Amino acid sequence: MRTAANEVVEHDDVEPRGALESFARWERQQWSLFDLDVSADRPAWQALPAFVAEQLRVGIDRFFLGEMAVTETLTPLAHAAPTAEERFFLCAQLADEARHTLFFLRYLTAVGDGASPEVDGRGVAGFVRERWDATPDYFSELLDQELREVTDEVKAGGDRAAWYRAITLYHLVVEGLLAVSGHRALLDWSGRYEGLAMLRVGLQNVARDESRHIRFGVGALQSGARRGYADDIADQLLRSLGNAIRVVVRPERSFPALLLGKARDDVAHSAERQLRLARGALLGRAERIGLGPHVAEIATAWGAAVEAALEDYHTRHGRRHPLDEAVSDAAET
């Protein structure tokens, strides 16, 4: 089932946009999470095959943690923005991130066991900690440690290069690569079942916001490259790429060894398509930003990072990832 939600994530490869224009779009594209009755999806969720429900839950869980981490660490970037217009936009983006965090939190509690962290004694902080503890190392290294390190550097009065490195991690890697790929995966799987309309509407709204953030980020980084920070931008991108690809591939997720025939092909081609689109979008943005001499280096690093993630899967599970064959096939053609 293809919907407007798919359209938002399929057409994310767009021209950069200035900060004030992005702010104006933010004003026109407001939505309220309290308008979404997320509990309406609960019956359909509970009827999902167990494996599918688990994959969707983990995907939403990761979105929730990513949005939470971004909400907690974005403020220094707004304070240290090179221009007032960029500061205004980043303040608006912060409101988006908080809204996204709450959307995923409400959805998880509505379709899950129904327990709300506000009322069951754990508190949101405890709820979040439990989830961080359940994530693989590469995920927390990228979205907990590295995100905090780059923003701490900005907060501590780091130079302009620190700000551009942080924007690279936020807008190019976390939003442009991880969030867009995550949306595609969730829309692909959820779209095969009736009754998950609230998830799809929420994802569509989040994806529209993130498309705006990415355009702003690419515009800001384009300015940075013109001012001589292209090496810093490329360096941050290359540093984050290995863990970012692991977030997309999720090598700890075990596909059944009995995954055969059509099901295996489907999983492989879906994953291959997501990676291919993400690679094309990232390299296109790198070109637009003006990372010219670094683009080939980023493309090489991408291939190595995918290979490493697939090898990680092989090591963990003792068999090849379904994507492994699709990547080999694509390389041969």
Place this chain on the structure above:
Amino acid sequence: MIEDTAKPQASTDVRARVRELVRTRAPNPAEQVGPETHLEEDLHYDSLALIDLAVSIEREFELTAFAEAQVVDVKLETVGDIELLVDRLVAEARA
């Protein structure tokens, strides 16, 4: 449903357990299924439902450690195909 006795048969216990899993996890559950019941056409199994079924079968028969070579080129179109595959893997695991 009349079973085709000319084709190789899975052992009774494995066959019954596999058949029940296939039946209950089908997107379009049937009251009865037999070896000739088609996974896609009769029970409407799609890719994700097949993944879910594969996970269930692996758990039910503890089939998590077998070589990829053991399942290469296996045809899985009917309930009987799955019964035979699982029967063979169970037997090889015990050997």
